[in-house]
Amino acid sequence: MATAISNGVRSSLASLQTITAQAAAVQNRLATGKKVNTAVDNPVNFFTAQSLNNRSDQLKGLLDGISNGIQTVQAASKGIDGITKLVGSLQSTVKQAQADAAQNRPTVVGTGTTLATASEAALTSKSLKDIALDKRVGSAGDTTVATATASSAGDLGIDTTATPALNIQIVTNPAAATSTTNISVALTANTTVRDVVNAINTSGVATAFVDEKGLLNVKGTGSETLGVGIGVGADAAAATTASATGTSNTAFGLAATDRTTGIASSGVTSATRSNLIEQFNTLRTQIDSLAKDAGFNGVNLLQGDKVTIAFNEKGGKNQTKLDIQGTNLTSDNIGIQQAGNAQVAGTINFQNDSDLEKATTALTNALTSLKSLSSTFGANLSVAQTRQDFTKDLAEVLSTGASNLVNADANEEAANLLSLQTRQQLSQTALSLSSQSDQAVLRLF
Structure with a gap:
């Protein structure tokens, strides 16, 4: 059986319930930090923010791949720097050989x-x-x-x-x-x-x-x-x-x-030049070894590998990416031949001034090739780093945009809650007064 209440009590009670519901909503916003928690709150803002956050998460997921690509290029670049120093040492070795007079000139x-x-x-x-x-x-x-x-x-x-x-x-x-x-x-x-x-x-x-x-x-x-x-x-x-x-x-x-007929070489060799042959060949071998060790995470641009860095979350023709093709860098490929003590095709005769002069030219050309390769990798590295910074900033912009659509203003919501609490107290007082008014009627009996 329903209980009959007066209009005054009913009105005060309805007002109190409304204020309580509003206060609960404000408390929820303060607790979650969002003014739009579900599609019911604001469908447009909710789904727009969700789309923005999804793309932001996808871009952030690409950052790991970009970072790995950058490290791969940097590893190759460091390898080129090391090889350049080795070529410089080879030049010094050749100069030492040239400083000692050849003993076998006809x-x-x-x-x-x-x-x-x-x-x-x-x-x-x-x-x-x-x-x-x-x-x-x-x-x-x-x-x-x-x-x-x-x-x-x-x-x-x-x-x-x-x-x-x-x-x-x-x-x-x-x-x-x-x-x-x-x-x-x-x-x-x-x-x-x-x-x-x-x-x-x-x-x-x-x-x-x-x-x-x-x-x-x-x-x-x-x-x-x-x-x-x-x-x-x-x-x-x-x-x-x-x-x-x-x-x-x-x-x-x-x-x-x-x-x-001509006059043949005496065949006498320079001991100093002979001793430098092993040093030259050792440095030459180290070039090949260093190139093999210049990889990152199983990818080595100095061994002919290729690295692909994706810059956006799309696929197919709409995907933005950077393909970096490596090169097979070896001492042979940059024109540095093995040294020897005799005139053999494909080798440097350290007893021959002409061969040493050719070796000097070959080493200079090798440095030019390394400089060109380093410049190419440097340009690719600059592009990758620029896109990395851009991707970070874009992901942040998307996240901020999503937050602006659904996040609550803590100061505003706190002020609202304080106002609602004051109104709640007043409503409770009004309800109490309405109840007392009804009770006054009972005193007549």
């Missing part, structure tokens, strides 16, 4: 006495070396050798009118003509043996000097067989043709076969 040595004789020394009171260097190559209409005297330097008997061009041909491995260099000299009545020696020395392919015996010496810069041919002619072309067979070799005290 030398073409004059065997005759054409350039200077003891009788000339007696007539001039000069050394055989100076007599030979001061002798003229020839003169106009000359066809016979002129002896040096106290008043004349003498000459080698070459007609500078009929044959005003002289050519010296320096050949590496004459049988195969591995390398041929032609050195031209214009002949005049004042051209001396000293001028010919200087022309050879400035060529860079050989060195020449006259020894104390007055004999012409031409020394190669490498260890290969050396051929030297001297020829004269009416013009440069004719002189070059003549030098190919060494037609004027005998005029300078050389054998005609010194051009066609």
Whole structure:
């Protein structure tokens, strides 16, 4: 059976219930920190915030992959830095070898006495070396050798009118003509043996000097067989043709076969250079080892691996990503050959100055390649780090946007709760007064 209550009590009770419900809602907002806890509270804000939070979580999930990609690139970059230092050490090793004179350079040595004789020394009171260097190559209409005297330097008997061009041909491995260099000299009545020696020395392919015996010496810069041919002619072309067979070799005290057959290396090796070979090869091996160890989490960009870094949560054509293709970095691939003590194809002969010079060039080119590779990785690393920062910021923006839609203002809700509590107390007082009014009626009986 329902209990009848007065209108005043009913009104006060309804007001109190409403205030209590509102206070409970405010307390829930304060407890959860959200003003929209379910779709019932605000469907638009609830589902929009949920979508924003989902995307934010997906982007945050990508950060681990981006971080791993960055570390992989950094590992490769550190590997390149280490390899660059090793190449620098290889350069130092080659320089040490170059600082020690090669012992196996072939030398073409004059065997005759054409350039200077003891009788000339007696007539001039000069050394055989100076007599030979001061002798003229020839003169106009000359066809016979002129002896040096106290008043004349003498000459080698070459007609500078009929044959005003002289050519010296320096050949590496004459049988195969591995390398041929032609050195031209214009002949005049004042051209001396000293001028010919200087022309050879400035060529860079050989060195020449006259020894104390007055004999012409031409020394190669490498260890290969050396051929030297001297020829004269009416013009440069004719002189070059003549030098190919060494037609004027005998005029300078050389054998005609010194051009066609050449002089082989002595075969003597430098102990200092030999000792540096092991050091060079050890450093070369370390390049390969370091490249193999420059991986991260099983991926090594210096061993030809590829790393893909995803920057957004989408798939297929809509996915934003960065593909970084590595390279197989080995000492062979950057042009650094193994060192040895002999002339073998594909190796550096440490006894050969030419090979050491080629090795110097190869090491410089290797550093250029490493610098280029490092620059490429650096650019990719910059992109990945920029996208990492962007992804972090974007995820934060999405989370903040979602929070703005559903989070409650703690200050505002606290003020509301205080107001509701005050109203609740007033409603309770009103209810009490309404009850007392009803009770007053009972006093009449």
